Amino acid sequence: MHVALVHSGTIEGDWVECALGQLRHDVVRFFSLDALLRTVHQTSYDLVVLHNGLSRAHSLDALAVLRARQQHSVPLLVYGSTLDSGEIAKLLNGGADDYVDIPTGAAVFAARVTALLRRVYPASFQQTSFTIGNFEISPFRRVVEVCGEQADLTDTETRLVLLLFTNMDRTLSRNHIFALVWGRTTLQMTRTIDTHISRLRLKLGLHEENGVRLRAVYNVGYRLERVAHQGIDQLTDPMLSLALQA
Template identity: 30%
Template sequence: MEKILIIDDDNELCELLTDYLTTEGLQVSCVHNGSDGARQAVEHYDLVILDVMLPGMNGFDVLRQVRQSSEVPVVMLTARGEDIDRIVGLELGADDYLPKPFNPRELVARIRAIQRRTDNRNQMDAPLRVGDLSLDPGGRQVRCHDTEIVLTSVEFSLLHMLLSHAGQVVSREDMVSQVLGRHLSPYDRSIDVHISSVRKKLGQTPSGRERIKTIRGVGYQYVATGCD
């Protein structure tokens, strides 16, 4: 991962992040409004850092437009305490979020976690098949009923993890650690939002059952016997 696009109208923050990320070996470009950001984000960038509050086209609208044609990882910047912004961003396809103000080291940690996830995804692991659902890690392709399902980077990694342990319970703590690259905090519902999105995209089994079962207080389980 080398090329980062920052979409934020705070010039001072952009300068600070550019200096900091450059020392980490990253190439950084900045855009200060949503319209230009939406156009540039679908170009050849490895990751986008996107602020919610932007002049003209806000961050949510930018993300909607980007997701129509690109799966580039997106980290959203939200106002501290605005939980609804985080949830909406994740539901629209953001990979992660950071509340402002934040420590640049935390942003680097999030970027590195996405980088590791991308590197692991590109390894030629054996394809997985459970019932009518197949997942090809090398080709980064998911098919259900022989129809391709488009997933974000986080969603793909979560489904890969669940299918690799089909029939077993995977804890939320392990998901947060292995997929998001951080420790689970008491009020972090990111994984739950991502799982909800995966459920919607996959739909139910032919017999009308949920594919991913919630194990209250523990985590989630891909129900192997339910894919008939």
């Protein structure tokens, strides 16, 4: 997962960054909220982790700004210390999805992060295969089938297509894709992503006839969308079925 961590340079922040790294998340660390906010229009994240080092009012303002500028589906985890139950409730009601009191055990912190991500991105944690259009995706086996035939993909193409299908109907930034598919935190040779996307379109038939649409989002990245077949939709529309029977 592509994680944004906002925390100044302290031992506590280092510990959280290390804990997220041990979970094999790609962590981008920011030393101020303003630094993060400068990126959110062109970069997508799977999780935002925010240190509660600001005053309570400023923390609530920060959550409101993040919710306004980020997609509402992106989970926000706040962590800190010495908060009473009333203050924690204000943070949760103000936009945070969870609060973790630090210090805590590494196992508990890891479990809380994983539980939050599993709720928001169930497809990424799915052990069994799932079907979208003419595609059957098996994340655990790392296999993609098109119309019952297994696709012949390279390791990089497999990582890319699994990332797209487990984030259906969600815009992924180039930085996001580059970090999770190529394992790099900064874009180099940006045409690499475009070349692989173009190749996947041809190899897998990522078009409306197969039930999906892969489109470029200007100045951001790519988005794989579900496309309903009109024939199927018509047959499942009860009002239309009655009209056809008449």
